[in-house]
Amino acid sequence: MKFVARPLGNAAEASAPVRGMMRDTLQLCAVLVACGLLLYFAVTRIADKIVENISPEREARIFSTLHLGAFAPVGSAEEAARWKPLLERMTAHPEVPPLPYSLEVAAEPDQPNAFAVPGGRIVMTKALLEKLGDDETAVAFVIGHELGHFKQRDHLRGLGRGIGLAVCLMLISGSDDLFSVAEAGTSAMLRHYSRAQEEGADRFGARLVFETFGSAEGADKLFKLLRDLEGMPNWAYMLTTHPDPDRRIRAIRETVESLRKP
Numbered sequence: 001m002k003f004v005a006r007p008l009g010n011a012a013e014a015s016a017p018v019r020g021m022m023r024d025t026l027q028l029c030a031v032l033v034a035c036g037l038l039l040y041f042a043v044t045r046i047a048d049k050i051v052e053n054i055s056p057e058r059e060a061r062i063f064s065t066l067h068l069g070a071f072a073p074v075g076s077a078e079e080a081a082r083w084k085p086l087l088e089r090m091t092a093h094p095e096v097p098p099l100p101y102s103l104e105v106a107a108e109p110d111q112p113n114a115f116a117v118p119g120g121r122i123v124m125t126k127a128l129l130e131k132l133g134d135d136e137t138a139v140a141f142v143i144g145h146e147l148g149h150f151k152q153r154d155h156l157r158g159l160g161r162g163i164g165l166a167v168c169l170m171l172i173s174g175s176d177d178l179f180s181v182a183e184a185g186t187s188a189m190l191r192h193y194s195r196a197q198e199e200g201a202d203r204f205g206a207r208l209v210f211e212t213f214g215s216a217e218g219a220d221k222l223f224k225l226l227r228d229l230e231g232m233p234n235w236a237y238m239l240t241t242h243p244d245p246d247r248r249i250r251a252i253r254e255t256v257e258s259l260r261k262p
Helices: 009-013 014-050 056-063 075-083 084-091 126-132 135-150 155-171 180-191 195-213 221-229 234-237 245-258
Strands: 102-106 114-119 121-125
Touching: 014 114, 075 084, 075 102, 084 102, 084 135, 084 195, 084 245, 102 234, 114 135, 114 155, 121 126, 121 135, 126 135, 135 155, 135 195, 195 245, 221 234, 221 245
Parallel strands: 102 121
Antiparallel strands: 114 121
């Protein structure tokens, strides 16, 4: 049979509007993504600039009435008091920002964690303290790590960025839910910091422990525990905001080794 080509008429143009619609949709998505990134970087820059102008004294005044219950359920005061002398020795270091520091335990039995709360509060979960046991160096490193976040002002940056982005979204959506804004800011502050911030706090914590106690043997215990608990291959941490435990262990050991050198 011989093939005879016939004109397609209007059918030949049927796919043109579809291609045009797809192109327009992609362009719109690109514009929205670009606007979102510009908004994020603008809010980040403004929030960081504001944080730079908040002195430790002003931070203490602003957050002096903050209740820990807004962040985590309060646990045993006796357990917190046990480690208070450790905190007092470490906060005497000249590089630690002058804040009215306190140590509190969150009644979280399953998640080993610690975080810095604006105003000078360091919170460790009950699960974390149970994992570390009586190892003073390991607990001291956790305290030193959180003091590193205070030194870097990471806690305030996270809070400022979270509230700034939440306010922008509230204005865009037309919502007037201030509670959601505060909740978003708190959530942003408590989420994992960036990889650079975490590694900076690790190195500061290791140096603080070494310079306070003359040794940092066992400071990497926390990350050995996390490595066993999480059971993730190192490459998987490329998708997270925090470095893999092995890298953090190396950073601690490198920091301590550099301090030992004359």
